[in-house]
Amino acid sequence: MKVSPKVWRNGEIINWDDARIHVMSHVVHYGSSVFEGIRCYNTSQGPAVFRLAEHMQRLLNSAKIYRMEPRFNRDQITEATLELLGESGLDECYIRPVIFRGLDEEKPAFGVNPFRNPVEHYIAVWEWGKYLGEEALETGIDVCVSSWTRITSNSMPAMAKAGANYMNSQLIKMEAILNGYAEGIALDDRGYVSEGSGENIFMVNNGKLITPPLGASILPGITRDSVVQIARDLGIDVVETTVQRSALYLADELFFTGTAAEITPIRSVDKITVGEGKRGPITEKLQDEFFKIIRAERAAPDNAEWLTFVDTGEKKTAVA
Numbered sequence: 109m110k111v112s113p114k115v116w117r118n119g120e121i122i123n124w125d126d127a128r129i130h131v132m133s134h135v136v137h138y139g140s141s142v143f144e145g146i147r148c149y150n151t152s153q154g155p156a157v158f159r160l161a162e163h164m165q166r167l168l169n170s171a172k173i174y175r176m177e178p179r180f181n182r183d184q185i186t187e188a189t190l191e192l193l194g195e196s197g198l199d200e201c202y203i204r205p206v207i208f209r210g211l212d213e214e215k216p217a218f219g220v221n222p223f224r225n226p227v228e229h230y231i232a233v234w235e236w237g238k239y240l241g242e243e244a245l246e247t248g249i250d251v252c253v254s255s256w257t258r259i260t261s262n263s264m265p266a267m268a269k270a271g272a273n274y275m276n277s278q279l280i281k282m283e284a285i286l287n288g289y290a291e292g293i294a295l296d297d298r299g300y301v302s303e304g305s306g307e308n309i310f311m312v313n314n315g316k317l318i319t320p321p322l323g324a325s326i327l328p329g330i331t332r333d334s335v336v337q338i339a340r341d342l343g344i345d346v347v348e349t350t351v352q353r354s355a356l357y358l359a360d361e362l363f364f365t366g367t368a369a370e371i372t373p374i375r376s377v378d379k380i381t382v383g384e385g386k387r388g389p390i391t392e393k394l395q396d397e398f399f400k401i402i403r404a405e406r407a408a409p410d411n412a413e414w415l416t417f418v419d420t421g422e423k424k425t426a427v428a
């Protein structure tokens with residue numbers, strides 16, 4: 109895996125090897141971080157970041173929920189990302205901004221109360237291929253319904269992309285992997301379908317797209333929003349409603365969406381074949397449009413500006 113030789117930290121560009129924190133940082137003990145996952149794609153017009161502004165807004169929203177006072181505003185962290193990408197030497201990469209509670213080494217504080225721990229900003233980038241495997245985009249993946257319940261919004265708000273939420277995601281993911289599945293789908297505390305460990309989920313039934321609503325215990329996915337907009341643009345109806353577990357088995361098509369997973373078809377759930385057991389026609393159509401948009405080969409719905417181009421200038425070399 110190639111990583112960028114540089115990391116952005118609190119307004120300065122530092123070396124990858126210097127991007128370290130103290131073991132007594134608040135985040136290590138109490139999970140106090142919020143973060144983003146963003147992709148930069150290589151297009152014929154150069155590297156472009158997909159929906160950068162929306163990701164940065166979600167990052168700041170997550171920080172707000174956890175009462176973290178950011179030291180930088182949306183424009184500043186957007187600029188910082190573009191500067192780092194310009195230095196990274198990577199045309200196609202994954203971008204990880206993170207904000208967390210650190211440690212004031214002059215006045216250390218080790219308790220749960222986070223207010224005495226400084227808020228730190230970092231951005232790192234690296235080359236990351238297809239999250240669920242290259243061929244998964246075509247053949248689809250086998251998934252299970254998790255025995256773990258998704259975090260409930262009154263205890264751990266799923267609306268925030270917080271590091272601690274991913275303890276729940278890890279339980280879902282580990283159980284799935286150990287049982288031979290690529291991914292797990294969690295039900296919420298009411299027993300309705302919520303999302304995968306790191307993806308939103310969509311069903312196709314009779315030509316309509318159905319997905320759990322934003323009011324459910326799900327992350328408001330930016331790929332989810334993109335797919336909803338692309339589908340409506342194509343004249344496909346989208347219904348946001350509660351979904352029962354058994355409806356997953358009976359769907360014509362099923363797929364995950366996410367920055368890492370992009371649009372990944374699901375071919376079976378709990379060893380029950382979904383539809384034809386392969387990528388369905390609507391999933392394929394949506395993938396096709398999505399990939400054209402991220403490669404700057406087609407305009408986004410309503411000509412929205414979903415791509416931010418990177419000024420690569422003179423490229424530095426990434427570290428293998």
Ligand code: PMP
Pocket residue numbers: 145277303304305306307308326327328329330331332365366367368
């Ligand atoms: N749900 C969870 C739990 C996730 O971690 C992700 C990935 N960020 C998503 C959904 C999809 O969100 P997005 O499309 O914004 O990447």
